[in-house]
Amino acid sequence: MKKKVLSMLLSMAMVAGVITGCGSAAQSAADQLEAEGVTEIPQTEATTEATTEEAAPAEAKELDLSEQVDLVFYVMGDAPQDEELVEAALNEKLLEKCNATVDMQFSTWTDFQQKYANEITAQSADLIYIANWLNYGQLASSGAFEELDEMLDSVAPELKATVGDGALNMCKVDGKIYAVPNTWAEYVCNGVKYREDLRAKYDLPVPDSLENLEAYLLGIKENEPNQGLLTVTTEESQGLKTGFDAAWALNFKYSWVANNGLDYGLAANYDTPTDVYDYWYSDDFVDDMKLMKKWADLGFWSKSALSDTNNSDAYKNGLCVAEVAGQNPNKQVTAIADFENAGQGWESAYVAYGETNGIIFPGHATQNGTAIVRGCKNPERALLVLQTLLCDDEVNSILQYGIKGTHYDVVDGIYKNLQEEAGETPTFPYEGFNTWNIRNGETKLPQKTDVALQEMFDKYAVLGEKTKFPNVNIYDGFAENYDSYSAERSAVSNVMRQYLAPLEAGLVDDVDAAVDEFRNKMKEAGIDKCREEYTKQWVAYCEEYDYK
């Protein structure tokens, strides 16, 4: 019986082999083409179709406004209480001016990165807030937004003129404009925030260099042994630049540390951006890590600092006397106000790293911008609405400040929130829709605190003028494309958390040995591949923008 079956199977196999054996062997498509004598494949339909279609609406033509369009504008954060009221006032004007309405939708601050990506994937919004900290570069190059180059000319020439070619140029990704920035230059440079009252009391040096910072902190430690000194965590150092916040202080020494410079332990001076050199494998790095260990051993920060995330209110409550990471002029202004409210005679002062290292520049254009989501049904109208929101003073002030007389008033050219004055919770605060991307530098109403802020900005603008690329942030426009080395990249970022952070926090026993281990682990993770590709892209970027 068994034999019978087997022989049957065998014969079947043979039959099958005969049926299909001939003629089914696949050959290489290239060989086949060769045999057919084809030398070139005409690149016709797919590629050309798209270009001809886009070339059609070339010249500026009057936009058809006969049909009302309802747009969704997706912004970050939480809705103000008077969302509906202000929206109604806004839409009344918008209907009149571009026959369109805008429905503001808010990300809320819970999981906002995730929801932001979802929103673009689902294509349910038309206009959307963009920023480099929301990965504008990567999103744009991946095709998340509509190209604006031609539309800006045909639909919104006024917008283009207001924003200016320079700023628009900075929003280019792969040679195309995908976003319109706001027109208010602000300095979000970093620096050290410290307690001026204590410094004066004990006659300590202003912490404007690594040595002075050390002297300042030591001086306070000697005079008030129980006072906490620095609150540092890993929170602001989650990227591929540093692993622990204290390392930001090295900004005094190098202008490219922390949030300005390059990734993967690479460095390039501001004056010579294409001249990329190595930091992690240099002797400087070992010295700096020894300094960090010295500071840690002196007790500048807690031994448990790597797990500490409870930093946000430490300075405000006097638990620490200086902050070195993530401190920009605006935070200084907030601190001044906080100390004023506390009324304990505390005083906060601020030194920007740029004042010492000489490199200072305003935020990049992609810091705050607006884009049109790919798949938007009326991109032209959306752009027209954007133009109206940003350039039309009447509309802009409703959007940014609410209803005059109800929410705010202008006194001596300064914005005044009426409800705050009356001691109530404002139902529509300053920039209540969180539309930082619609700030118009020309017409922006200053708040009370803006005066101090502006003073600082003016000071930095003078410094920034003296740099090689006057007041240009050459770093933040760069968006890395890591498709070809994403696995190495993630391994590198992991090694940073595991080996670089303890080094920078000074928590290792033997710095040299720990540095060696860190370097070896980096090699294993594939740092060289990342660096090679990254450098190539960075240099290309510098060439494109002529940062040489």
Added chain:
Amino acid sequence: MAKDLDYEPSSPKTIKKSTGTKVFEAIAYILLAIGSLVCVLPFIIIVSGSFTDNSTILIKGYSLLPRDFTFSAYETIFRSPKDILQAYKMTFYYTIVGTGLGLMMITLTGYVISRKEFKYRNTVSFLIYFTSIFGGGMIPWYLMYANVLNLKGSTLAIWFPALMSPFLVILMRTFIVGAVPDAITESAKIDGAGHFTIFFRIVLPVLKPGLATVGLFLALGYWNDWYRSSMFSTNSSTWQLQFYLYDLLNATTAMKQMASNVSMKTADLPTESVKLAMAVVATGPVLLFYPFVQRFFVSGITVGAVKG
């Protein structure tokens, strides 16, 4: 029919407690007391922290009794009582609708896959269990509700996704198998009872501990959830309570972080104590409600009555 009896297994009126029982009970009391203490201590810290001034917490740390007693954390949370009451209302709505519907669906399913005469019970069990292992991730799930069903902003999107869970279905099946011996349903079938009759007249009455357990888990799931509001709500009037509080928390931290990127005004919120007060506000009602469910776990149920 079954009825609740206040029954204590080790205190029958007829038999006197033996020494062994006494020792055993003593140990039980001690262990439970220790367990309860360990569990409740952090909670006391939280409650007292919620009444402590924020900067006091930061400077002096946590304590068992409130120092610098203040209501300011609660004032922050209840700054606009209308909003928080709305959030309470919506959460009650979601919890009641979701638990009611979910419990019904879970019990029915549990009943079906516990029937021996149902040929495909293993296939169905497997298909349900399979979903707890494999999933397509959050994005297709989100697009299913937001784009395909177009439920963004609707309250349906908030309670529907949590109606059932494989775990609860399988738990329910176990309870049904344990509570209703086959012989009973068999004899009922012979008497000509249909599935619905068996389900409502025989299974449900003896299933109280199971229903209470699964219902409790479902309700807690609804009460503690904030994720679906975060994903699908477009208007704060549909927010779940936990999201209302959670977002307050996130806004403080996010805005502080945001401030290193953007010039913006950061709200002045007492973070630490608010966090703690939020925990109290969100948990309080459940702790008040729990004793009502508890009676199903502290009093026994006689199955014997059914057998007769």
Added chain:
Amino acid sequence: MKNRWISGNRWISGISAFILIFSLPFMNWIKVVNLVSLFSRIGVTKEMAGDLLTGYSLYNLLSFVQYANQGVLGLPAMVLLILMAAAIYFNVAFIIRTFMAGRNGRGKGELSYLAAAKCAFLFSFITALATIAFVIFSNIRFKMTGFLPSAVVFIVLAISLAAYIYIKILEKKEREKYREHGLLVELKRNWVLFVMLIPTFIYFMINNYLPMLGVYFAFTSFNFRDGLWSSPFTGFKNFEFLIKADLFRLTKNTVLYNVVFIGIGNVLQIIFAILVSRVTVKWFKKTSQTLMFMPYFVSFVILKVIVYNVFEYQYGLINNIITGFGGDRIDFYNTPSYWPFLITFFYLWKNIGYGMVVYLATIMGIDNEIYEAARVDGANDLQQIWYITLPHIKPTFIILLLYALGSIMKGQFELFYQLIGNNGVLFNATDIFDTYVYRITMTQPLSIGLGTAAGLYQSLFGFLIIVLVNYVVKKRNPEYALF
């Protein structure tokens, strides 16, 4: 004893063998035609053509998708591959069955034999049909005839259909013999049960099964320009980072922690459930139960802050106590060896009261008469627990255990992330799969593929384990099996 009926019908498996031969990798199911116009239409250059073939089996069809950069065809091609794999599995299973048949030839062996045959032919048929559908779909998509199904497809289609119909006829006879019934009869007889399942069906379809298609993202490199379903197919590129990672350590950590959590957790839950059930003073019973339930409501965000304040080096509560007694401070946050215990403790702390409810409910479901009888027979408390309570808890325990095993690779993300955070020093002892993936995806904005790939790995791992364990359990006692 051999099953005579099956021996007589062995030749049917020959058809399966036949189909298997047609499914061998060198058999081309899909032919690529009109190369020049097809390539120019879909933007394939001469250089790319070097990686392409003129004919594809269902195994290497995805390579066409990848090298010709046709992401649109990715999902259909993947479905074809899965169907093919299923068809082969069922055909091989059927053939093996043929030769194993009769080893334990009791009962309705013929029926299950026929069911296996039915499965094999049905899947072969569906695969062939889907291949034709794929060709039609892609041709419509390209607006030209670029693909053709080869003769093999039609042969498989024809013979599998014929074989299926034949089996159906055989089955009918056998069913009558055993008074078994098929789906239609079951539907008619137990329609009420099916009706009861309708809402469940709808729910799981919407909430789980349809979104499950997203597993496909694990094999693509997502970009917005092409959208979710047309992004380039990249094969196993998304899994590379798993290999780059210290996968063994991550898997070991995750599994070990979960084993400890499940093991100790269940034991303690059972112990406390029994204690609560034996306690007589009512207020104590209620209060202790409520108090033990409370940690469940403490969110990890808050727990983190409290834990940090307790274990901090300089000001932490514990170190203050230690120095108060003249001891040396303990550097918790830089010493990995403490954390497995601390994490386990906080896991148990948070979950015992909650998990206890299930056991308590089970204990309450036990018929009191059983205890009464035992007591009359003179059983003491421990004996009652050992001989009555524990055996009654056993089914619940096994089900919970089995259920938990399926998620053995899925870690308690919140617990680890909040307690450890970004403290790299502790990672060797505390990094689990979920926290690692979280850190990786945080540095990459468009990491849909990465995240899905990681999830797929976890799922497959859990699935293998659960299928294995369930098989063993089912062998020993089918009552306790999950499915």
